[in-house]
Amino acid sequence: MGKEGFLSPKAIGNRIKAKGLQKLRWYCQMCQKQCRDENGFKCHCMSESHQRQLLLASEDPNKIMDNFSQEFKNDFIELIKRRFGTKRVQNNIVYNEYINDREHVHMNSTQWETLTEFTKWLGKEGFCKVDETPKGWYIQYIDRDPETIRRQEELERKKKQDLDDQERSAKFIEEQVRRGQGGREPEEAPVFTELKRESEEEKGIVALGPSALKAAGSVKRKDVPSTSEAKEKKKKSALDEIMEMEEQKKRSVRADHWLHPGIVIKVVTKRLGEKYHKKKGVVKEVLDKYTAVVKMIDSGDKLKLDQSHLETVIPAPGKRVLVLNGVYRDTEALLDSIDERKFSATLTLDSGRMKGRRVDGIAYEDFSKMA
DSSP, X not given: OOOOOTTSHHHHHHHHHHHSOOOGGGEETXXXXXXXXXXXXXXXXXXXXXXXXXXXXXXXXXXXXHHHHHHHHHHHHHHIIIIITTOEEEHHHHHHHHTTSTTOOOGGGSSOSSHHHHHHHHHHHTSEEEEEETTEEEEEEOOOOHXXXXXXXXXXXXXXXXXXXXXXXXXXXXXXHHHHXXXXXXXXXXXXXXXXXXXXXXXXOOOOOHHHHHHHHHHHHHHSOOHHHHHHHHHHHHHHXXXXXXXXXXXXXXXXXXXXXXXXXXXXXXXXXXTTXXXXXXXXXXXXXSEEEEEETTTOOEEEEEGGGEEEOOOOTTOEEEEOSSTTTTOEEEXXXXXXXXXXXXXXXXXXXXXXXXXXXXXXXXXXXXX
């Protein structure tokens, strides 16, 4: 009888069996070979290739286990990050998706004996937030990517800036209302009381004599504004419109670049190592709008950095600063005070046509210390 062909029922059945996951007890992690039954696993253990792998593993078994543990941990965390993000999810759900990959690293070849032990280790090392519930253990991935953190900080800064703009516009409106009232306090509303009679026989009498009618007429004439007053109101409303337009122009002056030669900055990126992280330097040259040559103050090294890797430096009150953004851009000033609650400062302009003017609410990122 000849050999069975590729399309024979037995060959097709063998391929179907080899497709999916097999029993873990018949899997060899060292050789990464899955056997279908006990006899196949026994034959594999007696093979020459398996014996060679055992000899290599016996030289340094701890190193082999550490490599498998590291690979298992990296693949598991990558699955959480890609599939679930920062959502809270049960550890069994993640593990079941992980073992769907036929080539995955089995847990019995790592330093962790159970999934619960591995989950606790993730929480202890700070990779995930873990908590135990009656339904089991839940994990939540902690995203520590510098790019993600920078994006979140930019969103928070933008929200803070929008709130500051709203507060400024509210103050401006209050000031205009106060000017429109001529500095007078708002009049109190009249208090109306119930008309009561002291006795049932008493009658209510209202006198409408000539004097009362004259008084009523004079009141009515006073309520009607004169033409000069109407013109004055129109002028005031036009002035308010002009001031509002100027305020909108100031807000539209902002640019997305702020680098300037001669200012002191701080390096915030960790990609250059601890040697330069959180260290200060001086901008020597701006190559384009977003890139600068920075000379470090401590070491004297010169670096070419993008503005996203830098932040402004806030000096002590009384020191000279340079305004980097907004309507007063490129203007030198003196730092008067700092409002830590609003993340802004008060400056006194020291150059240009506005010299001597005191400006409030300048955000931290809009000015920096001068070298």
